[in-house]
Amino acid sequence: MNSTSRHIPWGALGPWLALLATCIFFTLQSDRFLTGENLSLVLQQVMVVGVLAIGQTLIILTAGIDLSCGMVMALGSVIMTKFAVNYGINPYLAIVCGLAVTTGFGLLNGLLVTRVKLPPFIVTLGTLNIAFAITQIYSGAQIIPNLPDAMTALGNTFSLGSTEVSLGTVTMIALYALAWFVLRDTAPGRHLYAVGNNAEAARLTGIRVDRVLVTVYALAGLFYGIAALLSVARTGVGDPNAGQTENLDAITAVVLGGTSLFGGRGIILGSLVGAVIVGVFRNGLTLMGVASVYQTLITGILVILAVAADQMSRKGPR
Amino acid sequence: MNTTTSPNQLTNQFTSHSPDASAPLVMQARGLVKRYGQVTALDGTDFELRAGEILAVIGDNGAGKSSLIKALSGATVPDEGELLLDGKPVRFKSPIDARRAGIETVYQDLAVAPAMSIAENLFLGRELIKTAGIGKLLHLLDKKRMLEQAIARMQELKVGIRSMTQAVETLSGGQRQCVAVARAAAFAQHVVIMDEPTAALGVKEGNMVLELIRRVRDKGLPVILISHNMPHVFEVADRIHIQRLGRRAAVVNPRTISMSDTVAVMTGAKTAEELPQAALA
Amino acid sequence: MKPAIAQTVARTATRLALSSLALAAASAFAAGEPVIGLITKTETNPFFVKMKEGAEAEAKKLGAKLLTAAGKSDGDTAGQITALENMAAAGAKTILITASGDAISPTVRKLQAKGVQVIALDSPFAGADALFATDNYQAGVLVGQYARAALAGKPARIVTLDLLPGHPVGAQRHNGFMKGFGLPAADAKSNELSRDPAVVCMADSFGDRAKSQTAMENCLQKNPEINVVYTINEPAAAGAFNALKKAGKEKGVLILSVDGGCQGIKDAAAGMITATSQQYPLKMAALGVAAGVKYARDGQKSSGYTDTGVTLISARPVSGVDSKDINTGMDLCWGAK
Numbered sequence: 001m002n003s004t005s006r007h008i009p010w011g012a013l014g015p016w017l018a019l020l021a022t023c024i025f026f027t028l029q030s031d032r033f034l035t036g037e038n039l040s041l042v043l044q045q046v047m048v049v050g051v052l053a054i055g056q057t058l059i060i061l062t063a064g065i066d067l068s069c070g071m072v073m074a075l076g077s078v079i080m081t082k083f084a085v086n087y088g089i090n091p092y093l094a095i096v097c098g099l100a101v102t103t104g105f106g107l108l109n110g111l112l113v114t115r116v117k118l119p120p121f122i123v124t125l126g127t128l129n130i131a132f133a134i135t136q137i138y139s140g141a142q143i144i145p146n147l148p149d150a151m152t153a154l155g156n157t158f159s160l161g162s163t164e165v166s167l168g169t170v171t172m173i174a175l176y177a178l179a180w181f182v183l184r185d186t187a188p189g190r191h192l193y194a195v196g197n198n199a200e201a202a203r204l205t206g207i208r209v210d211r212v213l214v215t216v217y218a219l220a221g222l223f224y225g226i227a228a229l230l231s232v233a234r235t236g237v238g239d240p241n242a243g244q245t246e247n248l249d250a251i252t253a254v255v256l257g258g259t260s261l262f263g264g265r266g267i268i269l270g271s272l273v274g275a276v277i278v279g280v281f282r283n284g285l286t287l288m289g290v291a292s293v294y295q296t297l298i299t300g301i302l303v304i305l306a307v308a309a310d311q312m313s314r315k316g317p318r
Numbered sequence: 319m320n321t322t323t324s325p326n327q328l329t330n331q332f333t334s335h336s337p338d339a340s341a342p343l344v345m346q347a348r349g350l351v352k353r354y355g356q357v358t359a360l361d362g363t364d365f366e367l368r369a370g371e372i373l374a375v376i377g378d379n380g381a382g383k384s385s386l387i388k389a390l391s392g393a394t395v396p397d398e399g400e401l402l403l404d405g406k407p408v409r410f411k412s413p414i415d416a417r418r419a420g421i422e423t424v425y426q427d428l429a430v431a432p433a434m435s436i437a438e439n440l441f442l443g444r445e446l447i448k449t450a451g452i453g454k455l456l457h458l459l460d461k462k463r464m465l466e467q468a469i470a471r472m473q474e475l476k477v478g479i480r481s482m483t484q485a486v487e488t489l490s491g492g493q494r495q496c497v498a499v500a501r502a503a504a505f506a507q508h509v510v511i512m513d514e515p516t517a518a519l520g521v522k523e524g525n526m527v528l529e530l531i532r533r534v535r536d537k538g539l540p541v542i543l544i545s546h547n548m549p550h551v552f553e554v555a556d557r558i559h560i561q562r563l564g565r566r567a568a569v570v571n572p573r574t575i576s577m578s579d580t581v582a583v584m585t586g587a588k589t590a591e592e593l594p595q596a597a598l599a
Numbered sequence: 600m601k602p603a604i605a606q607t608v609a610r611t612a613t614r615l616a617l618s619s620l621a622l623a624a625a626s627a628f629a630a631g632e633p634v635i636g637l638i639t640k641t642e643t644n645p646f647f648v649k650m651k652e653g654a655e656a657e658a659k660k661l662g663a664k665l666l667t668a669a670g671k672s673d674g675d676t677a678g679q680i681t682a683l684e685n686m687a688a689a690g691a692k693t694i695l696i697t698a699s700g701d702a703i704s705p706t707v708r709k710l711q712a713k714g715v716q717v718i719a720l721d722s723p724f725a726g727a728d729a730l731f732a733t734d735n736y737q738a739g740v741l742v743g744q745y746a747r748a749a750l751a752g753k754p755a756r757i758v759t760l761d762l763l764p765g766h767p768v769g770a771q772r773h774n775g776f777m778k779g780f781g782l783p784a785a786d787a788k789s790n791e792l793s794r795d796p797a798v799v800c801m802a803d804s805f806g807d808r809a810k811s812q813t814a815m816e817n818c819l820q821k822n823p824e825i826n827v828v829y830t831i832n833e834p835a836a837a838g839a840f841n842a843l844k845k846a847g848k849e850k851g852v853l854i855l856s857v858d859g860g861c862q863g864i865k866d867a868a869a870g871m872i873t874a875t876s877q878q879y880p881l882k883m884a885a886l887g888v889a890a891g892v893k894y895a896r897d898g899q900k901s902s903g904y905t906d907t908g909v910t911l912i913s914a915r916p917v918s919g920v921d922s923k924d925i926n927t928g929m930d931l932c933w934g935a936k
Binding site for chain 2: 185186187190191193194197198200201202204205206207264265
């Protein structure tokens with residue numbers, strides 16, 4: 001649903017209502033749920049997938065998809081940590097190198113989609129495997145521990161009242177705010193929606209569709225690199241085996257947030273809500289002592305509900 | 319010689335202008351040639367568009383009608399021949415070139431983003447940016463101004479859609495066509511080209527679009543109209559350019575020629591020479 | 600979910616790689632060397648790297664020719680099936696495999712009908728001639744016994760961070776831990792995780808550091824006062840430690856694990872893991888190669904299950920429980936030292 005539609009955007013409210021309902025449910029089930037400490041933890045637990053989902057949302061808005069996000073993130077984290085620890089490179093420079101590599105992978109995806117005209121599903125399936133292989137070979141499947149403090153700085157917290165808030169969480173929220181703002185209030189943001197909604201129409205109105213697509217994929221790569229930094233800050237190591245399920249986790253967050261897989265519709269803040277909902281369920285069910293297999297079941301049901309709700313809300317105004 | 323008068327010719331008398339031979343030439347093409355491999359789509363086509371008129375371009379399949387329109391709108395570059403806009407020669411390497419020269423095209427599939435609002439679609443690719451303050455610095459969209467202008471344009475053309483913020487996909491086919499036409503009319507400075515605007519529309523909606531086309535012309539923008547729909551052509555056109563076998567077969571006056579004669583020239587059953595002088599325009 | 604194209608490409612690549620091995624094997628065959636194949640789940644996991652090293656060393660020692668291959672990832676049974684077929688065609692009379700799943704069983708049966716011995720290493724699969732593997736249940740029992748002895752009678756508040764629902768190794772280690780600790784537990788054949796009130800939280804870690812950290816954080820929110828954490832493997836233990844440290848609770852909590860990888864032993868030396876059961880991939884491979892040589896020379900197939908041993912490693916020995924120290928652990932560990 002487009003943010004300028006005057007009609008009540010039920011499609012946009014849906015995820016928020018679902019999150020609210022979920023939180024109310026768990027508050028009733030456990031008195032440990034609605035504490036500052038617990039909620040701060042949940043946000044930290046979802047921040048990696050949350051940031052991955054920003055890049056994924058941008059791509060899905062253009063009617064594309066990126067199956068490689070988790071693996072590219074793992075590669076980024078291995079690069080930045082290995083550079084800092086094994087070669088003694090300045091940590092900030094090492095971080096920039098990691099971001100450069102992930103952005104480069106995104107750029108590769110974008111060029112393959114626009115120049116070679118391969119479907120994004122196939123392209124990113126390929127880069128998924130390439131990124132994974134490079135990560136495993138380069139790291140020897142070993143973690144990289146003993147990181148300099150600068151690299152794990154985003155894992156540090158500051159006090160907000162009686163709650164400890166992580167810098168990584170703040171970073172995630174700030175990035176979402178930035179992305180939301182650009183998508184809704186700038187011309188390039190609008191062009192992105194147009195390309196996803198009707199690429200041919202966008203082309204005919206003078207929008208450089210290929211340029212938009214390449215930029216989106218490369219930008220997504222940058223977000224994957226930032227997610228890598230958050231992952232490193234959270235676990236304290238460079239882990240080549242990270243990100244295995246994050247590919248689908250990020251897509252799940254985007255779908256739960258109400259963005260259509262067909263492109264051109266969706267609000268980026270929805271993806272944040274989608275990521276948080278999954279985290280809330282995981283946290284809440286553990287607090288209730290429910291076996292974790294039910295989390296998987298519930299996530300699956302939520303995805304179907306989210307897609308169905310989106311379909312129904314679109315048929316509404318007609 | 320054909321003496322029957324079709325009902326459309328009667329209504330035409332009240333709603334269209336007589337072709338004005340003294341009106342200046344807005345657009346002109348001489349000897350356009352376009353080949354696609356072995357096939358010659360345009361074989362020395364001439365073309366003239368006068369100010370203040372609705373010129374319909376008709377022709378059977380393979381006549382070179384779409385190649386002609388593509389050459390005029392910048393979608394293809396002719397191999398030979400020249401194109402003149404307001405008397406000055408021009409070369410269009412892309413549709414954007416033509417657009418910059420003030421020629422707007424309404425494509426057959428409308429080229430609108432269905433999920434976006436009318437106002438957003440109107441300014442797609444040409445968004446207005448804020449003109450002052452932080453907004454200008456950050457290149458923010460001036461949504462207020464775009465909405466105001468969208469409302470103004472639509473009112474100018476008497477398009478009766480209530481909300482400019484509703485998504486285009488919630489509109490009927492005819493209303494969507496009106497949005498596309500209004501967009502072209504809003505930005506065109508010289509010419510508006512419309513490709514099959516009433517195809518796929520019912521009677522009522524088709525008439526709504528024809529009314530809109532007349533208002534565009536009345537605003538001062540000449541219109542090139544491609545259509546297969548003979549009754550509509552006869553209802554709204556001031557002159558009709560008949561394309562056949564890669565060339566201009568004739569330009570006729572819908573008020574003084576019968577529909578069947580027009581079709582005859584289009585299919586080659588009759589030549590322009592066999593038409594009465596009054597039928598030509 | 601992979602398109603057929605990717606699978607075909609994978610098969611072709613594997614075939615090309617193995618055809619070169621076939622040439623080598625053919626020459627070995629002519630020379631009378633026994634040809635033995637080793638197929639691991641993946642190429643790069645240090646566990647399998649160590650296995651390959653052990654196999655190569657033993658093969659050299661016994662005068663056998665070793666062919667190696669691996670799937671593309673954990674679960675790539677298609678790649679393993681291709682490798683099985685190609686190795687048999689290249690003359691391998693014994694193939695050692697860490698199976699990614701029972702999907703390989705039909706192919707194994709076909710090869711066994713042609714007289715090829717197929718031995719399972721580390722992971723059992725249906726229809727293997729023999730199994731050389733860690734007794735994962737026993738691995739759990741050892742750390743469970745350690746934990747109970749270390750608690751010395753204090754009331755236990757246990758968290759288990761398991762693998763994922765229904766996984767046999769995850770269940771064996773978990774239930775073994777319960778048994779070793781003295782709590783009611785299912786036997787080694789069960790795939791279900793036993794529960795008990797002393798276990799205040801059970802969560803899945805997927806063997807992943809970040810996910811284990813999340814699981815531990817959530818469990819701590821539920822029950823802030825705990826004193827024992829059992830983890831499925833050492834990456835999970837590292838994640839759990841992270842969570843405990845952030846909550847300021849890492850002292851006074853026993854962290855148990857299974858694996859004995861070099862990174863894990865280092866973590867144990869640093870106090871991040873209290874005790875871990877070390878397993879021996881190298882030994883699995885060596886036994887497997889020896890079994891292959893025996894079959895080639897005497898025509899005698901191996902059978903049944905051979906326990907390749909588990910050793911409890913800890914920096915803090917506890918009376919009543921036999922454990923080895925960190926140095927021993929480092930000597931015997933697998934992975935990069």
